[in-house]
Amino acid sequence: MDRRDVGVGGGRINYDAEFCGKVPLHQTNLVQPHGVLLVVKGDDLTILQGSENAAEVLGTGIEKAVGQSLAGMITAAELQSLRLRLQGDLQGKIPVTLTLGGKGRMALVHKQGDYFITEVEKDEYAAAGSFVEVYQELKFAITTIESAATVDEACNRAALEIRRLSGFDKVMIYRFDKDWNGEVVAEEMEEGMDSYLGLKFPASDVPKPARDLYQRTPYRLIPDVGYEPIKLYPVLNPLTGAFTDLTDSNLRSVVPVHLEYLRNMNVSASMSTRILCDGTLWGLIACHHRQARYLSYQMCSVFELLSQVISSKISALTGAGTHDHKTRMQQQLTRIMESVYRSGSLMTGLNAQETSLLDMLGAGGMAFTLDRQVELLGRTPEAPAVRDLVYWLQTHGVNKTHQETSLSTVYEEAGNYVEEGSGLLALPVQPEKGEYILVFRPEVIQTTNWGGDPSEAVQFEADRRNYHPRNSFRLWQETVRKTALPWSRAEREMAESFRALVIEYTLNKM
Numbered sequence: 001m002d003r004r005d006v007g008v009g010g011g012r013i014n015y016d017a018e019f020c021g022k023v024p025l026h027q028t029n030l031v032q033p034h035g036v037l038l039v040v041k042g043d044d045l046t047i048l049q050g051s052e053n054a055a056e057v058l059g060t061g062i063e064k065a066v067g068q069s070l071a072g073m074i075t076a077a078e079l080q081s082l083r084l085r086l087q088g089d090l091q092g093k094i095p096v097t098l099t100l101g102g103k104g105r106m107a108l109v110h111k112q113g114d115y116f117i118t119e120v121e122k123d124e125y126a127a128a129g130s131f132v133e134v135y136q137e138l139k140f141a142i143t144t145i146e147s148a149a150t151v152d153e154a155c156n157r158a159a160l161e162i163r164r165l166s167g168f169d170k171v172m173i174y175r176f177d178k179d180w181n182g183e184v185v186a187e188e189m190e191e192g193m194d195s196y197l198g199l200k201f202p203a204s205d206v207p208k209p210a211r212d213l214y215q216r217t218p219y220r221l222i223p224d225v226g227y228e229p230i231k232l233y234p235v236l237n238p239l240t241g242a243f244t245d246l247t248d249s250n251l252r253s254v255v256p257v258h259l260e261y262l263r264n265m266n267v268s269a270s271m272s273t274r275i276l277c278d279g280t281l282w283g284l285i286a287c288h289h290r291q292a293r294y295l296s297y298q299m300c301s302v303f304e305l306l307s308q309v310i311s312s313k314i315s316a317l318t319g320a321g322t323h324d325h326k327t328r329m330q331q332q333l334t335r336i337m338e339s340v341y342r343s344g345s346l347m348t349g350l351n352a353q354e355t356s357l358l359d360m361l362g363a364g365g366m367a368f369t370l371d372r373q374v375e376l377l378g379r380t381p382e383a384p385a386v387r388d389l390v391y392w393l394q395t396h397g398v399n400k401t402h403q404e405t406s407l408s409t410v411y412e413e414a415g416n417y418v419e420e421g422s423g424l425l426a427l428p429v430q431p432e433k434g435e436y437i438l439v440f441r442p443e444v445i446q447t448t449n450w451g452g453d454p455s456e457a458v459q460f461e462a463d464r465r466n467y468h469p470r471n472s473f474r475l476w477q478e479t480v481r482k483t484a485l486p487w488s489r490a491e492r493e494m495a496e497s498f499r500a501l502v503i504e505y506t507l508n509k510m
Contacts, residue, residue, distance in 0.1 A: 015181060015202035015454045029243045030229035030253035032222070034294055037251050038070070038118040039237060039244055042086065045070040045079075048115060048238050051230045051251075057120050059101040062233045070118075074098050085109065086116060093119075093248070095297065106297045110248050115239055119251050121297050137165055138302055142309050154313045155186035158285065162306060163188040166299065168271065168287040172196060175275075175283040178486070179203060180211065181454075182283065193290070194266070194473065202454035205261070206284070214274040214281055216247065218304045222254055222270045224292035225262045229253045250300070262288075265473060269293035273303045276311040277318055285310070322490055329494045332360040337501050346505055347375050354378065361498070362491050365420060367438040370429060370506065380440050381417040388413060390434050393426055401496060402426040405441075406483040415482065418443040423484025425492070427499040429506070437499055441484035450476040 031037045036057040039049035047065050054062040058073065071079050078098055085094050086109070093108040098120065106121040141161035148154035155173040163171040170189035174182045180203035187197040206214075214220075230253075237244045246252040262270050269289040275282045285307065295303075336357055340349030347368065350357055358366065358378050365378030367386045374383040381389070392411055393402070404424045407414040414421055423441030452473040487495070 014179060015204050027243045028229075028246060028253045028255070029232055029235065031232070031246070031249070031251040032253055033227055033230050034221075034223050035122055035251045036120045037232070037249065038065075038120065039232075040070050040116055040118055041239065042111070042114050042116055045082075049232050049234060049244060052233050053230050056122055057100050057105065066233065073100055082109070086111065093250075095301070108250065108297065112245060112248075113239075115237070117244070117246075117249060119249060134298065134302065138305065141165060141306060145306075145309055145313055148313065148317075151314055151317050152185065154310065154317065158306070158310050159186040159188040162285060162287070162303070165302060165306075166271070166287060166295070168269075168289050168293065169193055170288040172286045172288075173275075173283060174201075174286050176203075176281065180206070180208075182206060184451075185283075193288075196451050196473070199449050199451040199473075199475070200454075201451050204454075211281055213247065214272075214284070217250070217274075218307050219250070219271060219273040219300060220254075221250060221295060221300060222259070222262070223294040225259045225268055225270070226292070266290065271295065271303065273307045274311075275307060275314060277315045282311070282314060326490050326494075329360050329490065332356045333494065333498060333501070336360070336498075337505075340505060346370070346502065350377065361425070361439050361495055362441070362485075362487065363425075363439045364442045365440045367436075367440070369434055369436050369438070371435075378440075379420045379442065380438075381414075381421050385413070385417060386438065389424075389438065390436055393428075393436060394431060394434060398426055399428050399431045401428070401492065401499070403487055403492070405486045408482050418482045422482055423486070425487055425495055427495055429499065429503055437502065439487075439495060441487075443482055444485055445479065445481050446483065447477055447479045450478060452476055454478070 031051045033053055036054050037051045038047055038054065040046065041048055046067065046069050050062040050065060052062055054060075054065055058065050074082070078096070082096055082098075085096065093110045096107050096109055097104050098107050098118075099105070100120060103123065105123075108119045110117055141164075144161055145154055145157050148157050155175075159171045159173050162168075170187070170193050172184045173186035175185045176182050177200075181200050182203070182205065183200045184196045184198065187195060189195065232244065236242060262268075265288065267288040268291050271285075271287040273285040273287075275284060285303075336350065336353045339353045340346055343349040343352065350368075354377050358364070363378065365376065365380035367377075367380050368375040369386065369390050374386050376383065376386070380386065389411070392413075402425075404410060404426075405422075407421060407424045408418060414424075419442055421440040422443035425439035425441075427437040427439065429435040429437060453476050
């Protein structure tokens with residue numbers, strides 16, 4: 001096990017990255033070979049472009065198929081259904097059945113301006129089992145997940161049910177933190193696989209370009225990391241004169257650095273499904289298999305539906321917890337201000353409710369620099385240090401609510417009182433007069449268990465052109481000092497409400 005201690009200077013290191021390979025993800029112009037991709041003109045259904053493995057579905061090479069109309073390859077009923085579904089402003093991927101090469105095949109259709117992309121399933125990956133069988137299993141999984149009472153319980157149940165349904169060797173629920181690092185919070189796996197439960201992975205493992213794609217596409221399937229990419233023919237889309245935008249394509253090829261990353265994990269197949277919370281990417285369902293594993297569109301649809309179920313459940317549980325917390329804080333604020341008005345003195349009333357006040361704001365201590373006086377509650381720096389801090393806030397123009405989770409990194413003198421004030425929430429009252437409410441949080445020494453050294457996201461060779469992902473996922477510990485826990489959005493909003501009431505009270509007393 002390796003370690004790093006982030007001590008003097010404090011603060012967390014940002015492990016996020018914009019790097020996701022030399023080519024933008026949507027411009028790979030390559031697809032995976034487990035399906036066939038066709039680019040079709042919207043008005044007359046002329047095939048404009050397609051993957052070079054099209055003969056496996058069409059019965060003829062893509063060179064001959066380009067320029068022909070898809071309408072002449074499918075049945076009249078399928079043509080009518082396809083035209084109906086392409087009407088209007090089609091959003092997302094629409095499943096259709098198309099008879100191609102003499103066989104009915106599942107396909108996904110999604111519009112893109114004047115053309116649409118069709119992704120066709122190959123014979124050997126067609127769904128097995130009846131709809132009723134799949135529905136029964138899916139209904140049981142949904143009921144199990146929806147009956148969870150906590151987020152952790154929902155994640156554990158989801159991992160168990162998804163592994164049972166999919167047959168993957170390992171299923172992990174991966175939750176992002178505020179810095180987009182991911183932590184494995186639930187895991188179900190076969191014996192003999194490496195466990196990552198409780199480990200964190202740096203944000204660079206799922207960099208921003210990849211996260212942005214998960215906002216648009218529900219899942220990412222890689223049936224075989226050893227696949228040979230299939231080119232599109234012709235190279236350029238005849239309508240646009242450029243590469244076809246494959247952003248929303250399930251078949252889109254994967255950047256080599258990610259495939260190498262999976263091989264370094266001893267994984268041969270991977271499926272990642274998004275989890276959204278109130279429309280924001282909350283985490284991923286990450287599935288791994290030691291051998292190649294192909295999933296039908298039917299099973300991919302099951303994943304997509306379970307993603308929606310899990311997202312809704314986590315949003316509901318998170319929302320309920322936030323609502324309860326806000327309600328309790330609002331009740332505390334009411335009692336605090338009642339105490340102030342009843343006593344006729346701001347500090348007398350606040351001192352009487354010190355425990356509730358500190359609890360409401362999640363604080364270790366508070367300082368009030370009002371009317372040229374310094375009043376202290378709880379654990380705080382000494383009064384002279386508070387006056388110096390106020391002067392620093394004034395010289396830096398802090399005239400609205402300001403948060404620092406590692407104060408000593410921006411204000412050197414705070415290194416003398418990290419046990420009381422590693423974190424600061426500054427609430428200006430009359431900043432030009434040096435009047436502030438200062439909320440302090442103590443240092444929280446945090447040790448993070450990483451899956452490998454998070455600073456080794458991508459390693460470039462000497463030529464600075466070729467690159468590789470890290471190849472070790474062994475436990476790597478990082479200890480962060482001189483840092484406090486951040487204030488939540490609900491706590492910051494409550495602090496603002498408290499500040500407004502203090503300003504109102506002091507103005508009424510003038």
